[in-house]
Amino acid sequence: MSQGSPPISGKTRFYGMFGDPVEHLRAPTALNELMNSRGVDAVFLPLHVAPEHLAEAIAGIRRIRNFLGFMVSIPHKSAAAELCDEILPNARACGVVNAVRIDHDGRLIGESFDGLGMVRSIEMQRVINSDTRVLLVGAGGVGRSIAVAIALAGVGYLAIANRTLSKADELADAVRRAAPDCVVQSDSSFDPEGFDIVVNATSLGLNGQGAMPVEVSRISKAALVAEVVMVPEITPMLHSAQEQGLAVVRGLEMLTQQIEILADFFGMAN
Template identity: 45%
Template sequence: MPTLNITGKTTVYGIIADPIDHVRAPMVFNPAFEAYGIDAVMVPFHVTPDDLPAAIAGMKVMPNFGGLTITVPHKVAMMALCDELGASARRVGAANAARFTEDRRLIGDNFDGQGYVAGVTKGGFDFTGKRVLQAGAGGAGMAIAFAVAEAGAAAITIANRTVAKAAALADRVRAAFPACDVTGTAADIAPAGFDIMVNTTSLGLHAGDALPIDVDALDPGTVVSEIIMIPEETELLARAKAKGHPVHYGRPMLDEQARLIAAFIGCPFPD
């Protein structure tokens, strides 16, 4: 446990969720605040959907409340409670961080996708001009598809169990980034012809889950990336590694997102 030195000058940040006991943000932000000498603390707030407007109204009237990170089930509902939204939140339709300005306006944005891209980029992969296979079109997948297009990918194939969701997401990403060739398809496509694949489905969270794609059908050299953090090594990554594919783990997405969110909410981590 970090030794927090909270005083009357400390800026308070929150993480809101329902349920709350699984959230990881306090364990990421508070040790960083301490390590970097930032006079701030992040506290978990258990907020139910019915109470969300009242909770945000309460935070708004406290000048030492700097902002919050937002997770399930509040990311979409927060959109209507923000006074202003960044481009990423508007594209994705969900906010996962919000900060108060000096005049107590609430600005929301979404860093899920940029967190993934920053994590993989720091790991040595450049998305510029690349062909990307994305398994999944849920909340995280939505943010990642926009961010990968924004990072300069030449093409993205979104493969999802519910094909209509993949097709709808592909239409939206293509409309936002016309230079990127985005298509939606069924989950069981032959995954050949890609530079990188990313698993944004929840397949791999539990032992015995099916694989999101057929690893044996990937081209040699295709990079395989994951956003699941626990287990650290999913079956997908284990099989890909065994076949000699370069892999990227899920944890850097969270770490890079924390760095981006810290800068956004006004307490940047030094490089």
């Protein structure tokens, strides 16, 4: 039975999620629901901050004694990692964070859970092993986290496509350092045919807008198509994949697989 959160008072703790924009964010709702079910006296807020003001905003928040941590979304994941006093193993390997805990002394401790959430979502439907071939489209913050996590999960071959080739090349090098047994290639684009798993880690499809990240008709019929975009829940890419009978992973599933882990990381308990 749901306990319900206490009314906001001087004892209430606060958390937030930085993004630009923030209308599409789903983590604050999910974490508020979890805290409500646990009877935790805390609130999780969406925080709309432009990139040029992120450092200033974080500098202020770390001085607020009852503000205990924050998440970061597009486009802040790399910048937030550079502002942390300490980054934990997953974040260190991929160079981005999506969650930052504020310790009692104001130190910022960052970690990345996006990749773990995506790997767990994929493993609900597929076995990942050295024979698995993955195409990842996008080398931004969430793409970096997914690339490292999926390589560490044991895939044999990872192709990283990104419009700016230098970013794909840099991420490929980071993955090779983290997971030497994984064969990694990078380019500005790849033909999706022949891959077992295709992951969109770009913002294409957000609010149903933008071009298709890949030519879905070229994806092998036995492949799994995964998405990081959460709004709409079924993006144009996933809709097209479903029309062709392909298995899909929605962006919301990546978040769902992280919620309990995030709550523990932030210490969301009575």
